[in-house]
Amino acid sequence: MTVSFKFDSLQYLDTDGAVVFEPLPEWANDAAILIPLYRTMVETRAFDAKAVALQRTGQLGTYASSLGQEAIGVATASVMTADDVLLPTYREYGAQFWRGTTMAEILLYWGGDERGSDYAGPRGDFPISVPIATHACHAVGVAYAMKLRQQPHAAVCFVGDGATSKGDFYEAINAAGVWRLPVVFVVTNNQWAISVPVSKQTAAETLAHKSVAAGIAGRRVDGNDCLAMKQAATEAIDNARNGRGPTLLEALTYRMSDHTTADDASRYRSAEEVDAHRLQDPIDRLRRYMESRGLWADAEEQELHDATAQRVEQQVKVYLDTPAPAPQTMFDHLYATLPRAFDAQRQAVIEEK
Numbered sequence: 256m257t258v259s260f261k262f263d264s265l266q267y268l269d270t271d272g273a274v275v276f277e278p279l280p281e282w283a284n285d286a287a288i289l290i291p292l293y294r295t296m297v298e299t300r301a302f303d304a305k306a307v308a309l310q311r312t313g314q315l316g317t318y319a320s321s322l323g324q325e326a327i328g329v330a331t332a333s334v335m336t337a338d339d340v341l342l343p344t345y346r347e348y349g350a351q352f353w354r355g356t357t358m359a360e361i362l363l364y365w366g367g368d369e370r371g372s373d374y375a376g377p378r379g380d381f382p383i384s385v386p387i388a389t390h391a392c393h394a395v396g397v398a399y400a401m402k403l404r405q406q407p408h409a410a411v412c413f414v415g416d417g418a419t420s421k422g423d424f425y426e427a428i429n430a431a432g433v434w435r436l437p438v439v440f441v442v443t444n445n446q447w448a449i450s451v452p453v454s455k456q457t458a459a460e461t462l463a464h465k466s467v468a469a470g471i472a473g474r475r476v477d478g479n480d481c482l483a484m485k486q487a488a489t490e491a492i493d494n495a496r497n498g499r500g501p502t503l504l505e506a507l508t509y510r511m512s513d514h515t516t517a518d519d520a521s522r523y524r525s526a527e528e529v530d531a532h533r534l535q536d537p538i539d540r541l542r543r544y545m546e547s548r549g550l551w552a553d554a555e556e557q558e559l560h561d562a563t564a565q566r567v568e569q570q571v572k573v574y575l576d577t578p579a580p581a582p583q584t585m586f587d588h589l590y591a592t593l594p595r596a597f598d599a600q601r602q603a604v605i606e607e608k
């Protein structure tokens with residue numbers, strides 16, 4: 256017996272920003288909705304370029320770029336309330352900026368300063384999870400607490416395509432399904448897990464198919480189409496908040512950058528492949544769409560770029576002007592009470608100064 260499931264991908268805009276699927280959501284003509292989305296994507300990209308430059312000039316430890324993936328985080332976060340909880344990976348700055356985490360905090364984080372994970376803004380949000388997929392289980396815990404407290408909130412957990420191969424991910428979607436938890440797993444399918452392409456990662460037809468075995472809703476969306484991304488996230492988060500269960504939302508995109516500044520992607524993929532994906536750029540697509548509707552023009556574009564450059568510089572200054580933490584603070588957040596075995600090490604670090 257053969258059983259098959261089909262997951263279409265939601266898409267409204269083609270690569271020129273022309274509408275290919277209707278009806279559009281009502282808000283798709285509303286400049287007050289679209290411009291902040293566009294602005295945050297542009298800011299995220301400007302930040303990204305600056306962060307890479309800081310790393311290349313020895314002013315940042317390492318950095319994972321979100322180039323080309325900006326729509327996913329920004330559009331999803333735009334649907335969240337302050338009481339929802341974000342559990343990000345290391346490539347979701349767009350979502351974090353939308354929610355109030357600052358560029359300076361992200362720079363501190365990649366500069367190796369723990370204070371960069373102590374967000375002044377969204378206090379309930381989780382820090383960046385570099386361990387792959389472990390935070391999917393934390394998202395289940397967060398959502399379980401929301402359900403227990405009968406709160407109409409959602410936990411939103413971002414993972415990569417590679418993360419969906421981890422046991423933590425399967426355990427998380429299984430538990431989310433059986434307990435019908437208010438959680439959305441946004442799978443950022445950027446086609447690569449460092450040097451491993453999705454085709455070598457799974458035999459599943461799509462990553463959305465993984466929802467079937469967990470008994471949860473599955474959806475695919477063009478993650479470089481900001482409108483489609485916002486609409487799909489709206490439905491998934493609304494379902495979570497209103498007791499209609501979890502969703503696995505597979506957002507299709509492409510990792511335009513190296514995996515991190517410690518990687519050289521030209522060793523395992525061709526320039527032609529990367530170039531082909533430039534056409535899909537989420538920022539260009541939304542801009543062309545807004546221009547075609549008379550919602551955006553060159554003068555506003557220039558103004559935004561100037562303001563963004565200033566903002567990024569100001570945040571870089573905050574980062575560079577922050578005195579480095581004392582070396583012994585590396586022990587501060589390891590345990591509630593530091594085990595005795597670490598006392599000597601901590602003391603040695605203090606004395607070495």
Ligand SMILES: Cc1ncc(C[n+]2csc(CCOP(=O)(O)OP(=O)(O)O)c2C)c(N)n1
Binds near residue numbers: 414417445
């Ligand atoms: C538990 C764990 N195992 C291995 C790694 C090393 N590692 C860092 S990133 C990565 C690939 C992740 O790929 P994906 O989930 O697709 O996310 P992307 O980097 O593409 O955003 C791996 C294996 C890690 N950080 N954590």
Ligand SMILES: [Mg+2]
Binds near residue numbers: 416443445446447448
């Ligand atoms: Mg990936």
